[in-house]
Amino acid sequence: MSENRDKAGPDDSAFLLVVGERVRNARARRGMSRKILAKDSGVSERYLAQLESGAGNISILLLRQVARAMDLPITEFLGDRAPLTVDQALLLRQVEDLSSEQLQELQAFIRDRFGVASSVKRHIALIGLRGAGKTTLGQILATTFGLQFVEIAKEIEVEAGLSLNEIFDLYGQGAYRRFERRALERITADPAPKVIATGGSLPSEPATYAHLLTHCFTIWLKARPEEHMGRVVAQGDMRPMAGQSEAMADLKRILAQREALYARADMAFDTAGRTAEQAGADLVIALRAHPAWLAREAAE
Structure with a gap:
């Protein structure tokens, strides 16, 4: 003792x-x-x-x-992990000080050098916190480009045969994540291009987010915290108004935690200060001018 x-x-x-x-x-x-x-x-x-x-x-x-x-x-x-080999330790040491841009360049080099084929990103996926406008702007994009619009939340319910509330009540967060991954894999396996509105927390699941980034042209819809909350309340959900100061603090913390993840998207679009109609029109223009989207169109 x-x-x-x-x-x-x-x-x-x-x-x-x-x-x-x-x-x-x-x-x-x-x-x-x-x-x-x-x-x-x-x-x-x-x-x-x-x-x-x-x-x-x-x-x-x-x-x-x-x-x-x-x-x-x-x-x-x-933080437990199997002991690193000398080569693994050396490689990690060499990359630990690289910037996010340099790491992405390194990933592209490894993919090209070692034969990891990159798939054509047929689908468009919208990411961002609740209230970013994923459903509204997703429907505008789908109509403009003649694509099917899909909400991942509804597809999770199809996958589980249960409502979202029932999934959480009966099986918890872990089961929701598994159904989310299965639904996304099913959706992206279909070659018909789609516009996908994702759940706000999807990027926090590394394997699921990596799948999304690989198979979808991903757009991060940004907004100020006050706008996120205001839009949720406007949709009829009054829960954020209970303990508003605490809810706003939690919202800002979530945004801060996820910002680096959201930033991995192919494109970022700020909806702040725009009406839904303005944001939709501006997003279509921005998307059509984006180099990665132009490359996708050429590949198609």
Whole structure:
């Protein structure tokens, strides 16, 4: 016992803070409240609050429950991994200081040099937080270009044979993510080009987002936090008005967590200050002038 007490110290506290921050950030990326995570994981809200603040020394089994509720490996929080080979360690060291643009250039080189074929991006996918205008602008794009419009939320319900509420109530967040991935794979496997309105948290799932970026010309619809909330309320959802200051803080945190992910899209379009009609017309013009879209049209 004395040996264990002697080993405890600042490093242990720092580790608990890191684990708590990773859990909190993962929850924010998914837009999950602590209440929802508690329900899906079976871990109390109070315990989760202690964990996220770095004050809770959670057991491995409980942490596994939290990870499963977010459909993540437990290593996402602990940072455990198999030992790297010398070559892997050297390669990681060489790329760790590269900018996002340089990393994307490196990815393109690896793809071309080692024969990883790039598929033609037949579909258009709209990403962004709820209230960005994905449904409205998606329908405008579909009409303009003569494409089918698809909402991933409805396709998830088709995949599961359940409503979204039933999926979450019966099976939780992890099941929703699996149905989301299956629905996306089914949609993109169809060669008929489509416009796809995605869920706001899809980019936080690496494998699902990578599939989207590979098979779809992806457009990030941007807006100010106040506009996101105002549009959601205008749609008849009054929940953000309850505890508005806290809701706005959560919204800004989610945007901050996802911004780098959203920025991986082929194109970004700012809807701020535009009516739906103005945004739709301007988006069509911007899309037709985009080099990547022109290349896609040439390939078609």
